[in-house]
Amino acid sequence: MPRARVHDLDRLMDAAEKMAVDSGPAAVTVRALSEVTSVSNGAIYHAFGSRAGLMGRVWLRAAQRFLALQRDAVEHALTAVSSRDSPVEAVVAAADSPAEFLVQHPISGRFLLTVQRDELLGSSEIPDDVADELRKLDRTLVALLIQLSRGVWNRSDRESVAIIRDCVVELPTALLLRGKRNPDPAVRERLAAAVRAVLAIAPPPPTKTPTETK
Structure with a gap:
């Protein structure tokens, strides 16, 4: 064949x-x-190879496109805004990226919302190379969250990175993406304001591990 x-x-x-x-x-x-x-x-x-392989490849392509757009948005914010404000605006740009991706790539954006990554990795039929690439994307996102956390607070502990994740992942999902094909510009502005408000409050002190408390 x-x-x-x-x-x-x-x-x-x-x-x-x-x-x-x-x-x-x-x-x-x-x-x-x-x-x-x-x-x-x-x-x-x-x-x-299989239907799972097909779906995995489609999801992987869409996610790679999204992360490239998000990375470009972050880098632009870091260079286009004054050095004092650029770390916060970089987080705002990362948070806005899902909405911008829906505008630029509406089908791919909706696909990422429709098909959950965990569903793909839970399939025993998904090819190993696709599963590896999906996990690599996870590491890429974590690295971005750590970079943003260090930029805002000069910290990369669990508590600070979790707040960045709330800004970049959870808030966009709650405010922008539920049932939205073309995100409302006013909602995007509210999201930016919410992210800046969250970042205005410093994270709690890092949680010490058992070995650190001895």
């Missing part, structure tokens, strides 16, 4: 992404994708 060409892989992933957004993840089957794209079942299996 000939292997699908590179541009066919992107076309297949685009179609699978749209199917998941329009009809839910369960609608994405190899047979349904074959019918939509006119690519044979065999070619799809040859390209992705």
Whole structure:
């Protein structure tokens, strides 16, 4: 069975992404994708190995695009704002990135909200290389949270990083993304104000480990 060409892989992933957004993840089957794209079942299996491999690759592509946009937004804030304010504005930029991603890449943005990463990693059929790449993305996000925490408070302990995560992950989910296809600019402004308010309060002292208390 000939292997699908590179541009066919992107076309297949685009179609699978749209199917998941329009009809839910369960609608994405190899047979349904074959019918939509006119690519044979065999070619799809040859390209992705399984349905889980297909979904993992689609999620991975979307997440990589998002993290690249988020990283660019953070770097821009760090260089475009005065040095005193840039660490806080970098967190604001990171928090706003999910909304901006939905604007620039609406289907990919909705796909990331529709299909949960943990569901993919929980599948026994997902290829090892895809699972490894998904975990690498986790480490990339953690590294960004630590960088932002160090920039704001010169700390990288659990308590300070958790607050940055609240700003970058939890607040956007609560204020921007629930049921939103095109995030309201006013809501994005409220999110920025909320992030700045959270960061205005210093985190609690780091929790000492048992070895540190001896």
